[in-house]
Amino acid sequence: MSASKDAALRAINKPAALGPDLDISQYSRQPKNWEPCPISNLPEDIIRKALEVGVLPEQESRSATFFQIDHSVIFKAVQEIFEGKIEMMSAKEALEKYDWLKDYWWKVISVDADKYTALAELAWDQGYFIRILEDQKATIPLQACLFISTDNLNQNVHNIIIVEPGSEAQIITGCTLHPSVQRGLHVGITEFYVKEDAKITFTMIHNWAQNFDSRPRSGAIIEDNGVFVSNYMCFKPLKSLQMYPVAYCRGVNSRARFNTIIYGMGNSYIDVGSKIVLQNEGCRGEIISRAIATDKAQIYARGFLQGEHGNTKAHLECRGLLLSDEATIYAIPELMAKAQGAELSHEAAVGKIAEEQVQYLMARGFSRSEAEALIVRGFMDVSIFGLPKDLEREIQKIVDVTTKRAL
Amino acid sequence: MTENILNVQDLSIEVSGKRILNNINLQIPKGEVHILFGPNGSGKSSLIMTLLGFPAYKIVSGRIIFKGRDITNLPTDERVKMGISVAFQNPPAIRGVKLGGILRHLLPNEEKINDLLTRMKFPPDFLSRDINLGFSGGEIKKSEILQVLAQGGDFIILDEPDSGVDVENLRILGAIINEMLRGRSALIITHLGIILQYIDANMAHVMMDGSIVCSGSPVKILGQILNEGYRWCEKCQQAKTLRCEL
Numbered sequence: 001m002s003a004s005k006d007a008a009l010r011a012i013n014k015p016a017a018l019g020p021d022l023d024i025s026q027y028s029r030q031p032k033n034w035e036p037c038p039i040s041n042l043p044e045d046i047i048r049k050a051l052e053v054g055v056l057p058e059q060e061s062r063s064a065t066f067f068q069i070d071h072s073v074i075f076k077a078v079q080e081i082f083e084g085k086i087e088m089m090s091a092k093e094a095l096e097k098y099d100w101l102k103d104y105w106w107k108v109i110s111v112d113a114d115k116y117t118a119l120a121e122l123a124w125d126q127g128y129f130i131r132i133l134e135d136q137k138a139t140i141p142l143q144a145c146l147f148i149s150t151d152n153l154n155q156n157v158h159n160i161i162i163v164e165p166g167s168e169a170q171i172i173t174g175c176t177l178h179p180s181v182q183r184g185l186h187v188g189i190t191e192f193y194v195k196e197d198a199k200i201t202f203t204m205i206h207n208w209a210q211n212f213d214s215r216p217r218s219g220a221i222i223e224d225n226g227v228f229v230s231n232y233m234c235f236k237p238l239k240s241l242q243m244y245p246v247a248y249c250r251g252v253n254s255r256a257r258f259n260t261i262i263y264g265m266g267n268s269y270i271d272v273g274s275k276i277v278l279q280n281e282g283c284r285g286e287i288i289s290r291a292i293a294t295d296k297a298q299i300y301a302r303g304f305l306q307g308e309h310g311n312t313k314a315h316l317e318c319r320g321l322l323l324s325d326e327a328t329i330y331a332i333p334e335l336m337a338k339a340q341g342a343e344l345s346h347e348a349a350v351g352k353i354a355e356e357q358v359q360y361l362m363a364r365g366f367s368r369s370e371a372e373a374l375i376v377r378g379f380m381d382v383s384i385f386g387l388p389k390d391l392e393r394e395i396q397k398i399v400d401v402t403t404k405r406a407l
Numbered sequence: 408m409t410e411n412i413l414n415v416q417d418l419s420i421e422v423s424g425k426r427i428l429n430n431i432n433l434q435i436p437k438g439e440v441h442i443l444f445g446p447n448g449s450g451k452s453s454l455i456m457t458l459l460g461f462p463a464y465k466i467v468s469g470r471i472i473f474k475g476r477d478i479t480n481l482p483t484d485e486r487v488k489m490g491i492s493v494a495f496q497n498p499p500a501i502r503g504v505k506l507g508g509i510l511r512h513l514l515p516n517e518e519k520i521n522d523l524l525t526r527m528k529f530p531p532d533f534l535s536r537d538i539n540l541g542f543s544g545g546e547i548k549k550s551e552i553l554q555v556l557a558q559g560g561d562f563i564i565l566d567e568p569d570s571g572v573d574v575e576n577l578r579i580l581g582a583i584i585n586e587m588l589r590g591r592s593a594l595i596i597t598h599l600g601i602i603l604q605y606i607d608a609n610m611a612h613v614m615m616d617g618s619i620v621c622s623g624s625p626v627k628i629l630g631q632i633l634n635e636g637y638r639w640c641e642k643c644q645q646a647k648t649l650r651c652e653l
Contacts (some may be wrong), residue, residue, distance in 0.1 A: 319502075356499045359461050362483035363493050364509055364554060378503025378537070 004111045008121035011112035018300070019242025019271045022213055024119055027154035027185045031070030031125075034149070039067055039075050045179055046147065053174025053205040054398055055145040063169075064088040064130070066144040070153055071125040085136035086169070087129070088144075091158050094129030101129070104160050108191040108219030108248070116187045116215040120156040127157030127189070130171065131164065132198070138169035141391060148177040152184050159190040163198040163226070170391060171200065175214070176207040183211040183239075192220035192228060196251065199227040203385065203395065208238035210266055216243040224251030230274070231259045231385040233395075235402040237266030237297075244302065246275040249283035249312075260289040261380050263403065264297030264327065273302025273332070278312035278342060285314030288384050292376060293320070293327035304334045307342020314343075320350035321379050377403055411472070412437045412562050412592040413458075418469035420457050427453045428617045431469070435562075440593040440606060442625045445614035446637045451596045452496060454614070455564055458594075459483050459493060473562070492560030494551035496567045496596075500540040506550055507534030514557035527553050528579055544571030548580060556587060563593040569601040581605025600629040613640050 015021040039047065039057045046069070047057050059065050063082040066089075067075040073090045087094075095101050111121050128144050148155055163169060175186060186208070194200055208214055220228045228247050247256035258274035276285035291301045303316040320329035333346040353375050361371035380403065382395045415433040419426065428450050435441050445451045457464040458471060460483045470479040478486050487493075510520050524531060527549050539547060548568055555563060565584065572580060585606045595602060603625055611625035613632075620640055621628065631639045 354499065355463070357501045359459075359483060360495070360499050360501070361504070361509070363459055363487055363495075364513060364558065365484055365487045366512065367484050368482070374504055374508075375501060378501055378505075381503030381537075383503075383535075 004106055004121050007112040008118035011118040012115055012122060014112070014114050014118065016114040016116060016215070016242060018244065019215075020240050020269060022185065022215075022240070024115060024154065024185065028150065028152045029123065029154055030150070031072070031153055031155075032150050034069045034072040034074045036074050039065065042074075046149070049176045049178065049207070050145050050147065050174060052398060052401070053145065053176045053207050054172045054203070054395060055143050055174040061140060062143045063138045063140045064142040066090075066128040067147070068126055068128070068145065068157065069147045069149050070155060073126050076128070082138060085133055086138055086142065087131040087133070088142060089129050091127040091129045091160060094160065101160065104162065104191060104193060106191075108193075108221055109189055109217050113217065117189060117217055119154070120158055120187050120189045120217070123154070123156050124158055125156050127159040129160050131162040132167035132169045132200075134164040135166040136164075137167065141170040141172050144171065144173045146173070146175045146186070146188065148181055148184055148186065150184075151181045153181070154185045154187070156187040157189065159188065161190065161200065161202070162193045163195060163200045165195040166197045167195075168199045169201075170388065171202045172391075173202070173204045174207070175204070177209060177212065181212070182209050185213045185215070188216040188218075190216070190218040192218070194220060194222040194226035194228045194254075196224045196226060198223075201229040201231070201387065203231040203387065204233070205398065206232075206234040206241070207236045208241075210237045210239065212238045214238060214241045214243075216245070218243070218245035220245075220247040220256065222247060222249050222251060222254040222256055224254060226251055226254045228256045229259070229386065230257070231387070232272070233261045233399070234270070234272075235263040235399065237264075237268045239267070240269040242271040244273040244275060246277065247285070248277045248279060249285060250279050252280050253282035254280065255284045257286045258288070259385050261382070262291045262299060262301070263380065264291065264293045264299045265295045266297065267295070268297040270297065271300040271302070273300075273304060275304040275306070276314055277306045277308060278314055279308050281309060281311050283309065283312045287314075287316040287318075289318045290379055290384075291320045291329050291331075292323060292379060293329045294323035296324070296326045298328045298330075300330045300332065302332045302334070303346065305336070305344045305346070307337040307344050308339055310339050310341030312339075312342045316346035318346070318348040319379070321376065322350065322352050323376070373403075410437050411435060412474060413594070414472040415458075416470050416472065418457065418471065419467040420453065421465045421467050422453065422463055426467070426617065427464070428457065431619055433612065433619060435592055435594060437592055438590065439609040440588055440595065442600075442603070442608045442611040443594060443596045443614060444600070444611060444628060444632060449614045450617040451614050452566055455493065455566055455594075455596065458564065459491065460486055487558070487560070490560040491562050491564065492555040492558040493564040494548070494555045494566060494568055496570070498539050498547065498551060500542075501538050502540060504538050505534065506536055506538050509538060509554060510534065510557045513554060514559070520557065523553055523556050526583060529553065545573055545576040548572050549576065552580060552583060552587070556583070561591050563588065563591055565593065565595045567596050567598055569597055569599065577601065600633070603629060613637075615640055
């Protein structure tokens with residue numbers, strides 16, 4: 001680990017390539033202390049906020065649960081019927097338990113990528129370890145919540161997710177904060193390893209506050225016939241969010257898909273991209289992004305497809321909906337082919353709500369405001385995530401509640 | 408005296424400053440089905456958009472009376488709630504807005520919706536499709552009629568319900584439209600008049616260059632158009648016949 005520390009020390013002042021540069025010394029490293037307890041014993045306002053990001057207090061609808069508040073892991077458990085199939089624990093515990101885990105630590109993401117990865121190494125505050133054992137299927141989703149209860153706190157988590165050969169799982173991660181928290185910095189490192197014939201769908205919901213900064217850093221390696229699906233949603237205002245997760249389709253016929261839905265409001269500065277690197281025969285990739293900007297929000301919607309092998313194919317679809325003249329959406333789709341036979345394509349469209357669509361719905365009896373809300377809600381249709389129906393309904397409910405307030 | 412459900416009086420409209428319709432006068436008595444013929448670009452669809460109150464269709468003069476009430480300045484949704492139901496020719500696709508969602512808004516009765524789907528020979532999973540996105544020509548027509556049926560208005564406007572539909576779907580649509588129009592009033596735009604094989608219409612009008620130039624028996628007018636094309640209407644105009652007695 002010392003090599004990582006050295007690299008981190010050298011990078012601790014290195015600004016990220018994208019997004020506003022943050023002074024990381026302005027955030028507090030003094031968290032509230034939380035004792036382990038069942039989620040249902042937590043204060044009502046914490047449970048309510050967790051629910052808004054898809055994290056349920058009752059465990060029967062989830063195969064495993066991890067709950068961290070500030071720097072303390074307060075709950076982690078695997079449902080009895082999934083014991084021996086799923087492992088879920090704090091990353092620290094996992095590192096102590098498994099010597100081999102060091103081979104997965106900082107192996108997809110570089111510790112010295114920027115000051116935020118460096119910070120996550122030098123001031124590491126837990127995070128989770130999830131492992132789906134070989135040939136096991138988690139028939140109901142796993143859930144993890146990374147919660148902040150202290151104003152202006154810096155929380156740096158490092159998560160590792162290993163989906164062993166032939167296994168399959170759905171994971172919901174909700175990152176949110178207490179209603180009293182206005183400022184702070186969340187750095188989340190998440191490294192995914194999707195082994196042969198394994199499939200993971202990872203759905204992350206962010207719910208921050210107007211003066212909050214977030215710098216997630218995620219990366220995935222996908223082996224032969226593996227499938228990695230990442231869904232990301234952010235519907236609440238925040239000060240700044242910058243992330244550019246990457247999926248390396250390393251194995252033959254491996255597949256990656258990123259779906260992103262962002263609703264930018266207030267003065268939010270949001271710079272979110274997704275990158276897929278196709279490195280082997282038959283790899284496929286897809287990036288779908290939906291960005292809505294209102295008020296004075298600035299959204300950079302990026303996408304990058306890199307074809308490094310023949311007989312690979314990927315598509316990028318980026319759509320933006322502008323609801324205010326003071327807001328901005330900057331769509332930046334990029335394609336890079338480095339091998340013949342890498343078939344890459346993109347489509348990008350940014351515009352306001354089409355009057356023709358509003359009128360059509362008004363001709364069906366909706367008022368103008370109802371028609372506009374319906375179009376915006378449709379724009380954020382979570383069926384693009386390809387989730388199981390129950391989970392899709394659950395997530396759609398979250399979107400509906402959030403957008404109802406926003407609209 | 409028969410009561411008019413629709414009474415369009417001296418209606419002239421502009422779109423982006425360009426005059427599209429000139430002094431349209433059109434009366435549709437309650438319970439009657441009227442046909443509107445006319446070449447491409449003559450203003451037929453513009454008249455429908457104006458009847459619906461779409462803001463781009465700016466009324467320069469005249470007024471629209473519906474069920475005895477002046478609706479000239481009423482928003483679209485208010486007009487629709489008064490009983491106007493429209494099947495559009497080229498409806499827009501709206502991502503994420505499901506056909507089922509619209510139908511349930513129009514008709515909050517799942518059983519009745521399922522009945523309608525069966526009658527239209529639509530598979531139930533069609534309800535979860537994004538409205539008009541990737542629909543075939545026939546599917547669009549059927550989806551529009553389905554929405555009109557769910558809406559249940561008593562004045563039906565159909566914009567070219569018979570264009571771009573294959574023979575089998577046309578048969579299904581024709582029968583459903585015929586049944587739908589019983590006891591209702593309607594204005595139907597048709598280009599080729601195929602729909603007239605399935606429905607009984609009371610009156611037809613011909614629109615040329617933004618004006619209604621001829622009104623009369625639907626079958627006879629269609630016969631003339633099919634024989635001579637709209638040149639026949641031009642001749643009629645040249646003869647300054649404002650109303651062809653056919």
